[in-house]
Amino acid sequence: MISKKLLTVIIVVVIIAGIAGFWYYQQLTTPKRVKISLYTKAGLWASFIEETGAIEDFKQRMLSEKNLEVEVELITRPHKGYRDTLVADFAAGTVGDVVWVGAEEIPGLADAGLLLDLTPYVEKWDRWEEFYPVAKELVTYKGKVYAVPFETAPIVIFYRIDLFEKAGIPVPWQPEDWEDIYEAAAIIKEKLPDVTPINPMYSNELPIFAAGGTIYDATDGKFIVKSDAVLAAFEYYYTIFHERELCPIELKLEKWDTRTLFKEGKLAITVDGVWCWAEKWGPGMPHEIPNRDEVVGYAMFPMEKGGGYVSLTGAYTYAIYANTEHPDLAWELLKELVKPEHMAEWGYRTSHLVPAKDAVIGKYAQDPFLKWSENVMEYTLPKLLVEDVKKYTDSLKSVIYDYLLPKATTPEECMDIFAEQVIEKVGEDKVKALPPYTLKG
Amino acid sequence: MAFGKKFEYRLEEILLAFFLIPALLLFIIFQIVPTLWAIYFSFTDIALYGKKLFEYDVVGFKNFEELLTDDIFWKSFTVTFEYCFYSLIIRFSIGLVASLYITSKLFKGKPIITAILMLPQALPGTVIPYAWLSMLDTRYGTLNQILTFLEMQPQSWVYKRAMESVIMVNCWSGYVLAMLVISSAIKSIPQEYYEVCEIYGASRWLKFTKVTLPLIKWPLVLSTILIFKEDIDDFTYVFMLTDGGPYYRTELLSLYAYHKAFTYYELGVGCAVGLVIMILVFVLTLAQIKVSRIM
Numbered sequence: 001m002i003s004k005k006l007l008t009v010i011i012v013v014v015i016i017a018g019i020a021g022f023w024y025y026q027q028l029t030t031p032k033r034v035k036i037s038l039y040t041k042a043g044l045w046a047s048f049i050e051e052t053g054a055i056e057d058f059k060q061r062m063l064s065e066k067n068l069e070v071e072v073e074l075i076t077r078p079h080k081g082y083r084d085t086l087v088a089d090f091a092a093g094t095v096g097d098v099v100w101v102g103a104e105e106i107p108g109l110a111d112a113g114l115l116l117d118l119t120p121y122v123e124k125w126d127r128w129e130e131f132y133p134v135a136k137e138l139v140t141y142k143g144k145v146y147a148v149p150f151e152t153a154p155i156v157i158f159y160r161i162d163l164f165e166k167a168g169i170p171v172p173w174q175p176e177d178w179e180d181i182y183e184a185a186a187i188i189k190e191k192l193p194d195v196t197p198i199n200p201m202y203s204n205e206l207p208i209f210a211a212g213g214t215i216y217d218a219t220d221g222k223f224i225v226k227s228d229a230v231l232a233a234f235e236y237y238y239t240i241f242h243e244r245e246l247c248p249i250e251l252k253l254e255k256w257d258t259r260t261l262f263k264e265g266k267l268a269i270t271v272d273g274v275w276c277w278a279e280k281w282g283p284g285m286p287h288e289i290p291n292r293d294e295v296v297g298y299a300m301f302p303m304e305k306g307g308g309y310v311s312l313t314g315a316y317t318y319a320i321y322a323n324t325e326h327p328d329l330a331w332e333l334l335k336e337l338v339k340p341e342h343m344a345e346w347g348y349r350t351s352h353l354v355p356a357k358d359a360v361i362g363k364y365a366q367d368p369f370l371k372w373s374e375n376v377m378e379y380t381l382p383k384l385l386v387e388d389v390k391k392y393t394d395s396l397k398s399v400i401y402d403y404l405l406p407k408a409t410t411p412e413e414c415m416d417i418f419a420e421q422v423i424e425k426v427g428e429d430k431v432k433a434l435p436p437y438t439l440k441g
Numbered sequence: 442m443a444f445g446k447k448f449e450y451r452l453e454e455i456l457l458a459f460f461l462i463p464a465l466l467l468f469i470i471f472q473i474v475p476t477l478w479a480i481y482f483s484f485t486d487i488a489l490y491g492k493k494l495f496e497y498d499v500v501g502f503k504n505f506e507e508l509l510t511d512d513i514f515w516k517s518f519t520v521t522f523e524y525c526f527y528s529l530i531i532r533f534s535i536g537l538v539a540s541l542y543i544t545s546k547l548f549k550g551k552p553i554i555t556a557i558l559m560l561p562q563a564l565p566g567t568v569i570p571y572a573w574l575s576m577l578d579t580r581y582g583t584l585n586q587i588l589t590f591l592e593m594q595p596q597s598w599v600y601k602r603a604m605e606s607v608i609m610v611n612c613w614s615g616y617v618l619a620m621l622v623i624s625s626a627i628k629s630i631p632q633e634y635y636e637v638c639e640i641y642g643a644s645r646w647l648k649f650t651k652v653t654l655p656l657i658k659w660p661l662v663l664s665t666i667l668i669f670k671e672d673i674d675d676f677t678y679v680f681m682l683t684d685g686g687p688y689y690r691t692e693l694l695s696l697y698a699y700h701k702a703f704t705y706y707e708l709g710v711g712c713a714v715g716l717v718i719m720i721l722v723f724v725l726t727l728a729q730i731k732v733s734r735i736m
Contacts, residue, residue, distance in 0.1 A: 084703045091489050091708075108490035108706065253687050254579050254600040387491070394705070402688045 031069040036326050036333060039089070039096030042076035044279075048346060049074070049337065058336040062329070070329065090114045090321070097324040098333050103138040103315040106146050107387050115146040116320040121331050122148070127358065130340075135355030138315040138382045147317035148338050151352035153273045154311035154373065154380040155202050157181075157299045163268045164297070167191040174299045177306035178210075178236060181269070185246040188268040198247050199258045199270040200240045203312050204396050206271070207233035209381055211304040215392060216384050223392050223426065225419040226433035232304055234411035234418075237400055242408045249405045263287045271301065274373045278351035298369065300376055311380040315355060353377060388426045395421040476719075483712035490706050497709070504713035514714070516689050517697040524608060524679075524693060525672040531612040532668050536619020537661075541649075543620070544627040562617040570681035573610045574599075577682075603683045603691050610678050618671065619664045626660035627653060663732045670725040674718050694718050 038055070040046055049055065055072045062068040075096045077085045083102060089095040090109055101109070109115045122128040122145050128136075131149065139147040157175070164171050167187050175181045185197035201207075205215055213229020216222070224230065240246045250256065259280045261267035281289040281296060289296060300309035318337055320330045343359035346352065353373055354360060364370055383389075399418045403409035409417070419439060422431050433439045483504055487497035508514045542548065543555045561569070576583040577598035585595035598606045630653065638648045676695040679685065685692035685700065692700075694714060702711025 087490050087706065088703065091494055105490075111491045112494035114490070114494070250579065250597060250600060254597055256580065391705075401686075406688060 031063055031067045033069045034326060034329060035071040036329055037073040037075050037096035038098045039075045040100040041079050041082050043079060046074060046076045052342050054336045054342055058333050095321050097321055097326060097330040099319050099321055101147055101317055101319045103317055104383055106139060106141050107385050110141050110146050111387060114322050116322045116327055118145045130356040130358040132355055134380060134382050135315060139317050141385050147319035148334060149315040149317045149355035150338055150343060151346060152313045152315045152355050153275050153352050154313040154376045155206055155271060156274055156311060156376060157269060157271055157301055158276060159269045159297045160265055160295055161297045162295045163192060163195055163265060171297055173297060175302045177302050178304050182239060182244060185269060186244060189246060196247060196251060196261060196267045198240060199251060199267055200247055202271045202273060204400055205393055206301060206312050207236040210301060210310045216386055222430055222432040223422060224434055225422045225431045226415055226437035231411055231415050234404060234414040237404055238411050241405060253405055259287045263289050275351050277369050278349060300379060309379040311376050312383055313380045314383045391425040392422055395425060479712045479715055482709055483716045485709045487709045488706045489702060489708045504710045507710060508713055513689055517692045517694050520692055521673060521694045525669055527608050528611050528672045529665060529668050532615045533619050533665055535616035537623055539616060539620040540624035540627060544624050559617060561614040566677045569614050570678050574682060577606055599683055600687050603687060607679050607682055607691050618667060622660055622664040623657060626657040630656050659732055659735050666725055666729045666732060670722055673721055
């Protein structure tokens with residue numbers, strides 16, 4: 001006979017073992033809860049992510065593959081001032097795990113150690129081979145990959161077909177050199193006095209490349225502040241704003257809304273990003289042009305003296321915050337966000353170009369404008385990713401907006417002021433002048 | 442017995458101090474600590490991004506030396522005082538007239554008009570510049586449409602008249618402060634003084650210059666200090682209307698600090714400018730306290 005005491009002990013042991021077993025079983029079967037965050041722009045950008053269902057798909061995949069119950073917090077910041085807010089949030093450590101970042105921010109953020117080096121991840125990722133070399137270049141800094149590009153957007157020329165026809169300029173129009181641009185704008189000015197002939201710039205440094213130059217010499221790590229191409233760029237602006245008066249300086253200085261002017265047929269030619277086609281003038285957008293396909297033409301930006309075309313592109317990318325607690329999970333979310341179907345849909349909706357071959361699918365692949373834009377990529381250079389490049393481009397903007405436009409400072413003087421400004425900001429040892437120019441004088 | 446009372450008194454003191462702790466903690470965490478950090482950063486070469494975000498050095502007064510030799514800083518300094526000076530005159534004048542109106546017994550419907558006069562203060566600071574931007578637009582703006590209707594020359598408000606525009610917006614929304622301070626001072630003047638004036642047949646002007654003005658002298662001084670103090674670190678309207686342009690013509694000190702810290706990422710220099718503003722505001726606050734005591 002088992003004594004009552006022993007029986008009690010056995011029952012207690014069985015109960016405890018049962019509870020422990022149940023707890024262990026629960027631990028094995030109940031998904032572990034994890035929270036990560038996604039930091040992006042509010043409005044169009046955040047809505048798109050929600051619409052694609054990428055976050056839900058990611059959650060499902062993590063549950064089935066890793067038994068993880070993931071909560072994804074969407075952190076949004078306004079489009080206006082996004083860059084400043086993003087950098088401040090990075091510095092304060094309040095940014096998300098996966099972050100929507102402009103490629104031009106990569107050098108500064110990477111140098112500060114705020115971006116996770118994704119090289120080991122992309123090396124093991126089959127899809128990385130599908131990305132265009134230009135796109136890869138846009139996210140590679142000092143030999144390391146810091147982000148995965150989601151969209152690229154070259155700069156092109158848009159023109160109003162209806163205004164060209166009224167002025168008697170044959171369409172389709174493709175300027176072969178800068179003189180062609182000046183001539184078309186001059187005809188518009190003469191025949192249609194109520195129309196602003198041209199908005200000549202979106203990216204201030206584009207004419208430097210179009211004049212056959214560059215802004216940085218990778219062989220010695222120096223910025224080029226004086227060269228024939230830099231001078232040509234200032235001459236391009238001077239010719240348009242002052243010499244031939246093809247664009248009122250107020251258009252830039254008073255920040256006229258060029259997209260609205262173009263929409264209303266009050267601006268004939270505008271240099272702008274390909275995204276304007278859908279994101280600005282497309283159906284349902286704030287600057288919608290109802291008969292866009294009939295009245296809006298597009299052309300590539302020509303080299304100064306002909307012989308080809310040129311464009312510049314930046315990229316918006318997904319990067320991972322270096323201090324994330326869940327780098328692998330963040331990478332999985334990033335992969336979900338950049339799936340080819342999402343890239344293609346975003347590209348189609350906003351007329352941004354997809355950065356990967358496998359994303360040229362569906363409606364994106366059928367769209368005539370996007371097909372044309374893909375050809376532009378052949379002539380497109382990636383925006384430079386080097387330390388201090390922003391100081392160089394800021395100085396260029398400052399000279400154009402503070403001297404060339406309001407004071408009609410000559411191109412030669414502008415180049416001297418520009419050189420002085422860049423030297424002051426990045427140091428004399430980091431700049432150079434190409435012959436026949438010298439840094440002093 | 443005496444000991445008991447003393448103990449009770451001490452206990453009350455301790456209890457009061459205890460209730461102050463939450464507010465004091467909030468004040469220390471959200472005011473004192475960031476201020477001390479900003480002061481510390483102003484003596485370093487910290488950048489908002491790049492290597493210098495974490496690997497910064499203490500550089501002593503280098504940032505301040507840089508400011509003293511920076512033409513833009515001095516331009517910004519001049520611009521700030523120009524902005525404050527004109528804003529002060531206009532805000533004060535409108536505020537004074539408005540306060541005389543709302544304290545006057547001559548007019549009817551004052552509650553409604555007072556409510557309307559208070560409206561600019563009730564609007565959020567971020568909404569006001571947007572509303573004004575649409576009015577100041579060269580091509581589509583309401584102001585230029587009115588000028589065109591009157592067969593007058595349209596103006597380039599946000600470029601050629603940038604400073605005038607930002608002062609105009611600031612004064613439109615800012616006269617309320619002077620109006621409130623002065624009107625409350627006028628209301629506190631005993632009515633007997635005016636009754637005596639009436640007995641002796643004093644004119645309205647005499648009443649104003651001999652009774653009202655001397656009795657509201659210090660509130661007037663106080664409101665000028667308050668207006669100046671409020672304007673010296675103004676940011677929102679100018680940031681949204683002109684962003685300091687064109688060619689730094691509206692680059693107030695606060696905007697200069699912002700651009701240094703968040704556009705050029707030179708956080709150390711930005712904090713140094715912040716410290717300069719803080720010293721200016723501190724001096725004005727001392728003056729304000731002094732005047733408040735006299736009142």
